[in-house]
Amino acid sequence: MSADGQIMDLSSRTLEKLENENNKNGTVKQVLLDGCVPFSHQVAGHKCGINNTGVLQHPDGTILKQLQAPPRGPREMNFYTQVFAKDCTDKRLLDLKQHLPKFYGTWMPRESPHELYLKLEDVTRRFLWPCIMDVKIGRRSYDPFASKEKREEQISKYPLMEEIGFLLLGMRVYQIDSDSYITHDQFYGRSLGKDTLKNGLSRFFHNGQELRRHAVSLIISKIRSILRWFENQTQLHFYASSLLLVYEGSPRTINKSKHKPADPGTEHQQGEPQSKALSFHSSLTHSHPYCHGVQHKRTPMEYMEEVEKRKMRKS
Template sequence: MDSLSRTLEKLEKDNKKKGSVKQVPLDGCVPFSHQVAGHKCGINNTGVLQHPDGTILKQLQPPPRGPREMHFYTQVYAKDCTDTRLMDLQQHLPKFYGTWAPRETPNELYLKLEDVTKRFLRPCIMDVKIGKRSYDPFASQEKRKEQISKYPLMEEIGFLLLGMRVYQIDSDSYITHDQFYGRSLGKDTIKNGLTRFFHNGQDLQRHAVSLIISKIRSILRWFESQTQLHFYASSLLLVYEGSPRTVNGWKHKRAEIGREHQQGEPQSNCNKPREALSVQGSLTHSHPYCHERNANGMCVGSVEVEHEEIGMGDKKQFGQEAVEVKMIDFAHVFPSNSPDEGYMFGLRNLLSTLEQILKD
C-alpha cells in the first residue's frame, strides 16, 4: 500500500471518530456555491470547496476511488504525455492544477480543479450521470444490486439527472432539483426533466440546447475514436448563461444569488457565494492565476478574477462561449482495449432527447 492510500485510510478513520462534528473549511476556502450534486457541506463532509484563487477543491475519496481519480487526472495532464487521445481529452475536462492541502491538516488532500462556472453571470448548471451502469466491473454483488435499484433507468436509457439549478428571470432566483427529482423521472418523463433545465420561467433557451448538443457530439466523437478507457459512474456537467443581459464590457463577478429555492425550501447557508480573497494555504501545485510567489510562497501579482471582462454581447450570449460541457467524476475509470459502449449509449440517448426538445 502506498503512502497516499495509507493517508486516505487514516483520514477516513479519523472522520468516523469525529461523529457528528461539522467540518469547517480552512485557509479562506468556502463551500462552492454552485454545487448541484454529490456530497455537499454539512455533517462530516466539507463538500466541494472554493479556493480564494478561484479554483475549486474536491477532497480525495478513500482508496481505491481517490487514488484512482488522481491517477486519471495526472495521467491525462502529465507534462510529458504524448498520447494524442489523452491530449484530445483535455478539452472535455476541467483543467487540473495538482493537489492542495490545508496548512492545519497537510495530509488532507484535495484535487485542485478549474471552476468552469466562473465566467458566467448567472450560471444554470446540471449534473448528468452517463453510462448504462453506475457501478464498475469490480463492484460486489451487493453494490451492483444497490446501484441498479437506486438508478433503474440507467440500464434502459444510459443517463440520469443528478441535480440542477436554473436561473428564473422574473424572480431573480434559482430553482434547484436534487437527485431525488432525477430518480423520480421515468422513460416517458425524462424529456420533461431536461426541458425544465432549459426554461428560465419565461422561455425555453433553445440556443443553449443547440450549443450543448454540439459540445456533447464532440465528446461522443472522442469516445468513438478511443478504445483504451472505460468510464463508470462519471458525469457530464452542463452549464449555460442564464442572464438575459447582453451589455458589452460588464465586469465578471460571481453571481450574487437572490432567493434560492429547493423544491420550495430555502437553500442552506452552505452555498452562499464568497468573493475572492487573498491566496492562502499550502499549495502543492501553482494555481492558474499566480504570476509570482514571494519567499513565503504567497502569490503576488495575481490576476483578480472578479475584474475580468467577459463582454456579454450578442456573440457571447449566443456563441459557443455561452455554454460549457465538461466530463467530471473519475473515481471509476479503468483501462480497456475495447470501445466504451455503455458511455456512448448514454451520450447518444442524451443527444436524442435534447434533439427532440428542439423539434417540439
C-alpha cells in the same frame, strides 16, 4: 502547480448579488480552512471534506475536491496527473484534455495536512448566473470490481438507467422573473420515467419566461464532440461517469464576465455554454478509466432528439 495567495477578483456587484442570494436562502457562507468556502454551485455529489461540506472554493477561484479513499481517490488523482503531465504525448489523452477542467495539482490545508484535495478549475466561474446540470452517463453506475450487493444497490436506485443510459443527478437553473435559482436534486432525477424525461430535462433550459433554444443547440454540439472522442478510442472505458453542463442564465449578460477567469489562457468565451466531464470518481462528476472497449451511450440531448423524431414520424 498551486496558486495559493492569488485572490479571486470579484466585482462589487457580483459580491452584492451573492450576498443577496445567500440571504434569500437563509444561509451565510462559512469561511473554512485557509479562507476556503463551500462551493455554492455544487448540484450533486457526496458531502465530504472539511466539516462535511462537499466541494470547496479556494480564495484563488479554483475548486477543491477531497481525495476519496483507495482505490478510487488514488485512481482519480493518477488519471488527472497523466492527462495533465507536461510530457504527455498520448493523442487520445490530449484530445480528452479539452473536455476536462484544468488540473492544478493537489492541495493540503495548513491546519489539516493529512487531508489531500484535488485542485481543479471552476468551470462556472466565467458565468454571471451559471445554470448547471450534472448528468450521469452510461448504463452502469458501478465499476467492474463492485460486489454483487453493490451492483444490486446501484441498479435499484434507478433501474431505468440500464435502458436509457443516463441519470439526472441535479440541476440549478436561474429564473429571470424572480432573480433567483430553482434547484432539483438526484431524487428528482430518479423520479423521472420515460413519459416525464423530456419535460424533466427541458426544465434545465427554461428561465421562467422562455426556453433557451440557443443554449440547447450549443450544448448538443459540445456533447457531440465528446461523443466523437468516445467513439474514436478504445483505450479507456468510463464507468459511472458524468457530464457537467453549464450555460449563462441571463440572456442580458452573455459575453460579460462574472470575474476574471482562473486561467487567462482558457479557450472558452465568457458565458459560452459548455459541457465537461468534471472529475474521476464519485457522484459529483466521476469517471473510472479502464482499458476496455467503449460502447456507444446515448446522451440526454440525443434522447430528447430521438423523442422528437418519434413524435414527428407518428404525426
